Amino acid sequence: MLAIILYQNSYQLNEKSITISHQPNNLDAILAMPRHPLADGKPGVVIFLHGDGPINATHGGFYRPIWEALARSGFASLSWNKPGVGGAPGNWLQQSMDDRADEVVAAIHWIKGQPQLDGQRIALWAASQGGWVMPKVAVRYPDLCFMIAVSPAINWLQQGRYNTIASMKQQGRSQHEIDMELKRDRQVLSLLNNNASFEQYQKTQGDAADFTAERWHFVHKNYRADATQDLNAIRSPVFLALGGKDINVDINNTEQVYRQYLNRANKLEIKRYPQATHSMLEKSTEESFVKSGYKGLFFPRTIFYPGFLQDQQQFAWQHRDCQ
Structure with missing residues (x-):
């Protein structure tokens, strides 16, 4: 059994820990190179932009099947610990989306200085909250590969309103309970709009106060985030992956806006995975600790929704020449 686990968790990648110079904090990163590079030159690089939360460079190993799929199309992957995660300097809860975009710019500069990498073929991969960072980078680097x-x-x-309603409905909560929670959300928004301190938030919300001081500061920095204007700057091909069982993001709204701003010829490809969740796991897998643990340990490439890895590999292959 140990041999099966080791075999299934061995990827066709060569991973190297690196440090990327950046202010105010250097980036503790991993560069995952294809173990068997293509014969037609140096690999391009896909930079990974995390979603919300304290995520390390591999996302607890979650990224490796994706890295391997991209490697088959001739791309290395670059990812780093969020500030304060895994011993990295700084604190990710003090960052704005613009701060995170600055990190990506530093990574692009680093890539362009590495002789073993093709600095003309740089792409972005973004999940969830990273979707606000990605278009900000595109404003500054419109010639990204994909x-x-x-x-x-x-x-x-x-997104917050949608998540409140969808998650409470999934829990079987009554319409009255949902209405009360939405009322509380409006009260919290009023506090944010009036630059209320964390202490003021605690005082007004009482037992409902579920933020930490750091999280309150983070939300205050970022709650006005909206990707619409920055999406208009994207000139690169985009692959948009949406899960039909996503209760975090209103996928209909996301698809509508992406189509409005990116639906140029051959520039936007959209895939809906009907039973996939926000994390691109099959809903039945995400809801079962036993099933998700079994797949993650014994068959990690199958933990994602069927077709998710293959579709990204194909998209990267189609756009590997960045034209």
Whole structure:
């Protein structure tokens, strides 16, 4: 059994820990190179932009099957610990989306200085909250090779309202309970709009106060996030992956806006995975600790929704020449 686990968790990648110079904090990163590079030159690089939360460079190993799929199309992958995660300097809860975009710019500069990498073929992969960072980078680097957007939202506040309603309905909560929670959300928004301190938030919300001081600061920095204007700057091909069982993001709204701003000839490819969740796992897998643990340990490439890895590999292959 140990041999099966080791075999299934061995990837056709060569991973190297690196440090990328950046202010105010250097980036503790991993460069995952294809173990068997293509014969037609140096690999391009896909930069990974995390979603919300304290995520390390591999996302607890979650990224490796994706890295391997991209490697088959001739791309290395670059990812880093969020500030404060895994011993990295800084604190990700002090960052704005613009701060995160600055990190990506530093990574692009680093890539362009590496002789073993093709600095003319740089792409982005963004999940969830990274969907606000990705278009900000495109504003500054419009000649990116391609972009892969997984479960991105458009507007922070709209996403929050959608998530509140969808998650409470899934829990079987009554309409009255939902209405009361939405009323509380409006009260919190009023506090944010009035630059209330964390102490003021605690005082007004009482037992409902579920933010930490750091999280309150993070939300205050970012709650006005909206990708719409920055999406208009994207000129690269985009692969948009959406899960039909996503209760975090309103996928209909996301698809509508992406089509409005990116539906140029051969520039936007959209895939809906009907039973996939926000994390691109099959709903039955995400809801079962036993099933998700079994797949993650014994068959990690199958933990994602069927077709998810193959579709990204094909998209990267089709756009590997960045034309």
